[in-house]
Amino acid sequence: MSSPRSSRRPAKPLAGRRIAITRAREQAPELTGKLTALGAEVLELPLIKISQSIDKQELADVLLEFGSYDWIVFTSANGVRHFFQEFFRIFDDIRSLGLLRFACIGPATAREIEALHLKVECMPKLATGGALAEALIATGSLDNAKVLVITGNLNRDELVQKLEAAQAIVDRLQVYKTEQAALDAEPAAAEFRERGADCILFASSSAVTSYADQAAALALSASARLPLAGSIGELTSETLTQRGIPIAFEAQEPSLDSLVTALVEKLGNR
Template identity: 75%
Template sequence: MARSSSSNSLHGRRIIVTRAREQASELSAKLTALGAEVLELPLIRVSKHISKEALADVLLELGSYDWIVFTSANGVRYFFEEFLRIFDDIRSLGLLRFACVGDATAKGIRELHLKVECQPKVATGEALADALIETGSLDNAKVVVITGNLNRDVLVTKLEGAHAIVDQLQVYQTERVDLTDNPAAAEFRTQGADAVLFASSSAVDSFAAQQAALTLQKGAKPPLFGSIGPLTSESLTKAGLEIGFVAKEPNLDSLVQALVKKLGARESRQ
């Protein structure tokens, strides 16, 4: 019989969380509450990285932009840390309209009591560009896209193709964590896990690039690989890693629900 989604639905299950250390606690807490044994294996490190000159240029022109676009919750966090350091009134944003990808990004904006006017159902930069184009507001509009160092070009390319004037402001960088001497990686090699959860393409890329530090030893349990959304799934496929399950919605709750359902179904067949 399959496990229910009760407080013990992941009892006895060993789950690997691959988010950056500063972002892992929320997902780990959700899993622990369901009885899982959680091993945090941060594959990436995210940190603020902003050119003071580029920031000054954008803030000086802030009142002239029509849209401000965020591609991640990290972008919201680091942009507003700097904005609120310089300005003491949220009204200094002027009449900017907000667009974003993903529920976590939208949540970060709404927590500042700001309205998200454009968020596609599919959490990709391409879908966001299409949604913005559909508003009919881009012809000669000024748009600032808040990015990290690994953002893809498709969003900006499509916006420019719709005759928008696009500036980019990088506010953070994502780096690979070296797992060579990492104790969590050693534990994973020897014991394996029921599942490894991926919430970003950069975590998948880091995992795939460090197979020497992550190859399971004899007797270790081979895990299922879980994906939070389409871009992460695409990266898993490109890396040659079989996708075990995918969240229905691109958020942590949906990822956990997909995990519980998959492991329950797997157990019922055994």
């Protein structure tokens, strides 16, 4: 007679682990949800803050030429949200976009665009600016094409430089800014100082910079657990190295899912 199947469920791989995350407050829930579903205790340290930032004259210049653009390119989900917030303030009909083609850097950004019932025609397999430029070039549509790139204040130049080298005519429109968020008065910072964490996850270079700049406000007590540092990708790892923070692991692809997978491989209960 066979033994009865056990009713016990397998332990969640991050059960008993405390994970600190460093995304902006409004961005944290997605990553927090992924981690808590795996059993982790999550400590949110919003090291950066993101807000709309648009030069009204630059916006007016872009809108005057809006119908002449061939592509509109988004490098982040933040760019989509803040661009369309302003777009719908001015226009009351999505058809005012005309015949623009949409390109974006990765799945999270694509979801924001598709939520507006707009089709993404170009998205690279690797979510980086360089890969996005290569994917656009591969469409064969850039020679003398007009391209509008929606950016934040900290965007790197690689995307625009590659598009211009491919003979595209590129305009940039900044729609948001990323700034450091002071944590000295945050309850979560006090908990981090007192208890530390098993791991701290960095999903952007700006979060690394803010963490390093606020080292005094986040200094651990003698009894706190020193966290391992996990990086979402090459650019973030580069900043961690520059700021003297050892990297315990790096995501294989620059995405939250890949970062969580790397974390589980590093710390997961087996």
